[in-house]
Amino acid sequence: MADDEITRATRLLDAQAKAERLFAEIGARGLVAPGAGEREVSDRIRDLANDLFGMTRHWHKRIVRSGPNTLMPYRENPPDRTIGADDIVFADFGPIFEEYEADFGRTFVLGDDPVKHRLRDDLAEIFDAGKRFFAADPDITGAGLYAEVERLAKEAGWELGGWHAGHLVGEFPHETIEGAHTESYITPANDTPLRRTDKAGRRCHWILEIHLVDREREFGGFYEELLTL
Numbered sequence: 001m002a003d004d005e006i007t008r009a010t011r012l013l014d015a016q017a018k019a020e021r022l023f024a025e026i027g028a029r030g031l032v033a034p035g036a037g038e039r040e041v042s043d044r045i046r047d048l049a050n051d052l053f054g055m056t057r058h059w060h061k062r063i064v065r066s067g068p069n070t071l072m073p074y075r076e077n078p079p080d081r082t083i084g085a086d087d088i089v090f091a092d093f094g095p096i097f098e099e100y101e102a103d104f105g106r107t108f109v110l111g112d113d114p115v116k117h118r119l120r121d122d123l124a125e126i127f128d129a130g131k132r133f134f135a136a137d138p139d140i141t142g143a144g145l146y147a148e149v150e151r152l153a154k155e156a157g158w159e160l161g162g163w164h165a166g167h168l169v170g171e172f173p174h175e176t177i178e179g180a181h182t183e184s185y186i187t188p189a190n191d192t193p194l195r196r197t198d199k200a201g202r203r204c205h206w207i208l209e210i211h212l213v214d215r216e217r218e219f220g221g222f223y224e225e226l227l228t229l
Contacts, residue, residue, distance in 0.1 A: 003171075005203055008100075009229055012169070012205055015097040016226050019104035022049050026091065032108045034085040038064040041083070041091075049095055056095045059172050060103075063092040070220040071213050073162035086111030088119070090222035096172045103169055103207045107221035116219065119158065119212060123223035126152045127210050130165070131227055134194070134208070142183070142190025145208075149186075153212055161211035161220050163187060166227060168198075169207045194228075205229065 003011065022045070026032060031044045042064040049056040060074075066089040069078040074092070083089055092105040107123055109116045126149065133148045134140055149165045166186035182189040186206065196204050209224035 002200070002202070008170070008202065008205075011098060011100040012102075012226065013229055015095070015100040015102040016104065016229075018053055018097050019093065019095055019102035020225075022052060022093070022095070023091070023104060023106050025052065026106075027108065032064075032083065032089050032091070032110070034083055034087070034110060037080050037082050038066055038069065038089075039080045041089075045091060045093065049093075053095075053097065056097075057172075058094050059096050059101050060094040062094075063090075065090055065222075068218045070222070071161060071215065071218065073211065083110070086113055088113075088116045088219045088221060090220075092222055092224065099172050101169050101172050103167075103209075103224055105209060105222045105224040107223060115214070115217065116221075119214065119219070119221045122156045122158065123210050123212060123221050126156065126212070127208060127223050127225075130208055130210070134227055138195060139193055140195070141193055142186045143188050145194065146186050146188050146190075149208075149210065153210075156212075158212040158214060161213040161222075165210065166206055166208040166224070169205055169226070170202070 042062045066083045066087050069081050072078050087110045090107040094103045107120045109120050129152050130149045146165050150160050153160050164185040164187040168184045183192050206227040208227035211222050213220035
């Protein structure tokens with residue numbers, strides 16, 4: 001029997017709270033460190049999640065990227081890279097907790113580079129501005145929200161790194177809208193309202209993800225979490 005909407009929202013928020021705790025521990029324990037490879041850090045985070053929450057499954061590939069690899073969108077698979085002393089690193093994990101998906105991403109800056117620190121700080125600010133924009137328009141479409149996130153990025157001096165700025169999330173495995181792949185993403189091609197129900201009549205919940213890049217300096221950053229709750 002499917003969960004009711006209040007239970008679904010509660011479980012999605014609980015899944016995100018666990019992911020947020022995981023990422024706080026990543027920082028507190030210094031798991032992102034110079035001299036470590038990206039895959040090594042990814043495995044450290046996987047093992048930490050298992051220690052904190054028991055055996056944890058992930059609904060999408062585990063991503064840790066540093067330096068020039070941070071320019072790459074999700075679908076790319078750049079070679080493993082060793083993290084440097086003055087690097088920028090992002091982690092994007094999709095753990096499953098009690099059959100509900102979390103999707104959480106944060107950026108870590110090693111060293112004192114002021115531009116990298118500004119990028120990390122701008123990620124959170126643009127996310128918050130995008131979430132306020134979503135909240136203010138009950139009829140907002142995927143295309144409309146993508147355009148605003150793109151505008152905010154440009155205004156801050158950055159470029160968006162991918163073709164979309166978020167996607168559906170829910171019970172594992174969350175489903176795309178049958179026959180309409182673009183309707184599952186916050187993307188310029190999606191002119192459908194984000195506030196809608198899926199084919200099973202459940203409320204659609206969304207992840208907002210901000211991938212900012214500076215192609216000239218060859219680095220980027222990433223930030224994502226729930227948009228709709």
